[in-house]
Amino acid sequence: MRRITNISVKVVFVLAFLLPVKIFYAQVSDAQVKAMFIYNFLKYIEWPIESSTGNIKICVIGAEDIAGELEVLAAKKKFNNRSIDVTEFNNKDRFHIIVLANNKQDYLNTISKLEHLKNTLIITNEWKSVGKSAAINFLRIDQKVRFDLNITAAKAAQLHISDQLTSLAHSVQQ
Amino acid sequence: MRILFLLGLLLSSLWSQAQEGSATKPPTENQGFYDLSLEELMNIPVTVASSTALSNRESPGIITTITASEIAAIGANDLIDVLKTIPGFNFGVDVCGVVGLMIRGNWAQEGKVLMIIDGLRINEEAYGTLQFGNHFSVDQIEKIEIIRGPGSAMYGGYASLAVINITTKQFSQTSGTAAALNLGATARGTVHQSLSLDHRLISKKTTVAVSAFAAKAIRSDRSYADLAGNEYDMLRQSDLNNLNFKTMIAHGNTTAQFLVDRYLTTQRDAYGSNLSQAYRTDFNSLFAELKHKIELSSNHSLTALYQFKQSTPFLYDQESIDEEYARYYVNVNRHRIDLSSNAQLTNKIKLLSGIELYSDQANSKRIESNFNNGSNKLEINNAIFYSEGMYRSTTNFNITAGFRYHYSTGFKAVFTPRIALTKVFDKLHLKALLSQAYRNPSIENINVGINIAPEHAGFLELEAGYKFNDKWNLTANTYYIEKYGTILYYFDTQDRYINHIGTAASLGAEAELKFKSKKWYININTAIAHAVNQEAIQTYSTGIAGRLIGAAYAKYNLQINHQLNSTFSININHSLTGKRFASSGFDADGNNLMATIEPQLFSDLAITISNLFNTRMKVVVGCYNLLNEQELFIQPYNNEHNPLPGLSRNFRIKLAYNF
Numbered sequence: 001m002r003r004i005t006n007i008s009v010k011v012v013f014v015l016a017f018l019l020p021v022k023i024f025y026a027q028v029s030d031a032q033v034k035a036m037f038i039y040n041f042l043k044y045i046e047w048p049i050e051s052s053t054g055n056i057k058i059c060v061i062g063a064e065d066i067a068g069e070l071e072v073l074a075a076k077k078k079f080n081n082r083s084i085d086v087t088e089f090n091n092k093d094r095f096h097i098i099v100l101a102n103n104k105q106d107y108l109n110t111i112s113k114l115e116h117l118k119n120t121l122i123i124t125n126e127w128k129s130v131g132k133s134a135a136i137n138f139l140r141i142d143q144k145v146r147f148d149l150n151i152t153a154a155k156a157a158q159l160h161i162s163d164q165l166t167s168l169a170h171s172v173q174q
Numbered sequence: 175m176r177i178l179f180l181l182g183l184l185l186s187s188l189w190s191q192a193q194e195g196s197a198t199k200p201p202t203e204n205q206g207f208y209d210l211s212l213e214e215l216m217n218i219p220v221t222v223a224s225s226t227a228l229s230n231r232e233s234p235g236i237i238t239t240i241t242a243s244e245i246a247a248i249g250a251n252d253l254i255d256v257l258k259t260i261p262g263f264n265f266g267v268d269v270c271g272v273v274g275l276m277i278r279g280n281w282a283q284e285g286k287v288l289m290i291i292d293g294l295r296i297n298e299e300a301y302g303t304l305q306f307g308n309h310f311s312v313d314q315i316e317k318i319e320i321i322r323g324p325g326s327a328m329y330g331g332y333a334s335l336a337v338i339n340i341t342t343k344q345f346s347q348t349s350g351t352a353a354a355l356n357l358g359a360t361a362r363g364t365v366h367q368s369l370s371l372d373h374r375l376i377s378k379k380t381t382v383a384v385s386a387f388a389a390k391a392i393r394s395d396r397s398y399a400d401l402a403g404n405e406y407d408m409l410r411q412s413d414l415n416n417l418n419f420k421t422m423i424a425h426g427n428t429t430a431q432f433l434v435d436r437y438l439t440t441q442r443d444a445y446g447s448n449l450s451q452a453y454r455t456d457f458n459s460l461f462a463e464l465k466h467k468i469e470l471s472s473n474h475s476l477t478a479l480y481q482f483k484q485s486t487p488f489l490y491d492q493e494s495i496d497e498e499y500a501r502y503y504v505n506v507n508r509h510r511i512d513l514s515s516n517a518q519l520t521n522k523i524k525l526l527s528g529i530e531l532y533s534d535q536a537n538s539k540r541i542e543s544n545f546n547n548g549s550n551k552l553e554i555n556n557a558i559f560y561s562e563g564m565y566r567s568t569t570n571f572n573i574t575a576g577f578r579y580h581y582s583t584g585f586k587a588v589f590t591p592r593i594a595l596t597k598v599f600d601k602l603h604l605k606a607l608l609s610q611a612y613r614n615p616s617i618e619n620i621n622v623g624i625n626i627a628p629e630h631a632g633f634l635e636l637e638a639g640y641k642f643n644d645k646w647n648l649t650a651n652t653y654y655i656e657k658y659g660t661i662l663y664y665f666d667t668q669d670r671y672i673n674h675i676g677t678a679a680s681l682g683a684e685a686e687l688k689f690k691s692k693k694w695y696i697n698i699n700t701a702i703a704h705a706v707n708q709e710a711i712q713t714y715s716t717g718i719a720g721r722l723i724g725a726a727y728a729k730y731n732l733q734i735n736h737q738l739n740s741t742f743s744i745n746i747n748h749s750l751t752g753k754r755f756a757s758s759g760f761d762a763d764g765n766n767l768m769a770t771i772e773p774q775l776f777s778d779l780a781i782t783i784s785n786l787f788n789t790r791m792k793v794v795v796g797c798y799n800l801l802n803e804q805e806l807f808i809q810p811y812n813n814e815h816n817p818l819p820g821l822s823r824n825f826r827i828k829l830a831y832n833f
Contacts, residue, residue: 028207028218028347032207032347033215033218036207036208036210036215037212037215040210040211040212040215041212043212044212062570064229064231064232065229068229073208075243076208077208086644087644088641088643088644090643102568103568103569103570140472141472143469143472144216144217144218145215145216145218146216165212168212168213168216
């Protein structure tokens, strides 16, 4: 056994030394990637001035795997020195982003009736189509995550979407 | 060899920095996946299975998940520190100084709890046991998922009472190097020293990870007294040493792993009376795995797996004084192939099916001790078919149904079905789980057994949970277990394994209340276990209604963690174990004699200092067993063995550095 251990250490040593290092993720989950998408959206979307300070509040309804990954991300990263809070839905708090699972469509009505959520970015997770008041819908195409954009919904929420984000969208609904 | 290894870590770390063009800027913890741009994220293929990943509230089982940060918060330097906080988990002593698990009041040590590390099944194959205490590094763990109930339908014949599924940092998403040094001491001297090294390189198409763990500790600094009152000092005679090395290489959808584990125990306590000197017992294991996954479509994948395991447990092959310590030298080679299909058939239905083939080849390395078949070789071949389907409705109502059919040349075939219903309302969740489970006879059960058959168990579990808000969460469950055909080591003149004829049942409940905010983490949990017919199996019987040897009727854990600021956090653990009974031999009629262990309170304190001196150094200082309670590992069967002491009050320090 000692001989096998010896050989294995040498093999790993040689491999570890020879390999070039660049970022790659062999076993990345759907939820991990979507959480990172959401983080990246922050770079391309501007909220009205009253929502541009303080912690970034993200509410996830139904998609607990994405919520879990967002919590992991929030523990590791801030956005422009602003902490990220991942919370559950309630009728009182303001949220920058609300993520809705595909079986939580009935929440759209509730959200649309709440005045303090009028500037909220609604992201739907793999709905058949991007909803009327959702600005972004996640899709999965060929095992890769994509997103549709609804510019009308974004404008209605007074969110400014950068051209760069528009150019990355799978489809854009004007 | 060690110099070469360390040099490898150093050079590859330097190489990784040079490749990223940041030789002057050290890599941060976040570097890697969490720095990807949107364009880069769009090119990452995602796993099929994870797209339907379930939260603990939806999972078709009673689940506890522990993350690396939770392990770090309690300042654990051993897996026992972590697992003792799990509802329904307790520890007892087996033979040869080995400590194993009691689960829900049942002795689970011999083949009834499965431990998996990165997909490698850790139980040794001669008896199916696990060895706890200074075995494997907690600093290398990314996450532990525990099924606190039957897992046989998916995980097979060592998973009848629980599954401990450990994922190490080798499978985390970012490159990095980490080192952790743990030291512990009591008033009588050093009791724990361990060093863990962990290195991951993630390249364009390949991931290479290596980790090593070297540890030296003792079970106790107290004295053990045998039934006649003869004592021996365990300070220098209860060594628990471990050396293991693990490597993982992933290229695209192909993964290869290799693990070498050398663990040893030292002890003088035997059956009845102490031995004249301490003897060392070795547990050597070697694991290798090659796995390839084929993505047929975005909804269907196939996985082919080959694993090799060599277990050489309970190894002692030297002369002993007056042959007082038995020689044993058997190794078991397992070759295992698993082909599985994971398909999302529709938006609502998912199906996982597979075929598993494995062969166990046992070799008796001592010429004069053949197996009972008259040969020094014993081979058992097995074929298994398993399948599990899940229906997920749009109203968060899930039905999971599965089975496992296990055919073996060593014992009667076994069919194990299970069905689980889960429903998540807005804040409330409910689970109803009906499962069968089995314990397959291990090599030595078959060798030293009389027509030994698998042990069966039936489970009914109900869980309800309520998530008050994103901070407060309450879950409670109850269970009823019936075991029949329990595999027993029967103390007749031939000392053979037999199946117990009849049923042994237990009933219990567990509850857990969690509060989690940015600054506070509070976990209160309790477990109650009641033996319905404690007299069913004599060797486990106390003669007292509802009570089995070694099992506390109730246990309460309280953990409070407070993050004072970005640098300091404090953690307090209290564990109150109810009254227990330990065997103290037999009376003149052969009935078990019982000693009473009054309720005991164990308290631990840990203070964590992060980013010490503005570096990536983390320091954890702690005092464990603060009240200096006499920790006791009770032998949960009557083998004329008194409870084995654990450590007295001990002070610990952990120095951890992420490069």
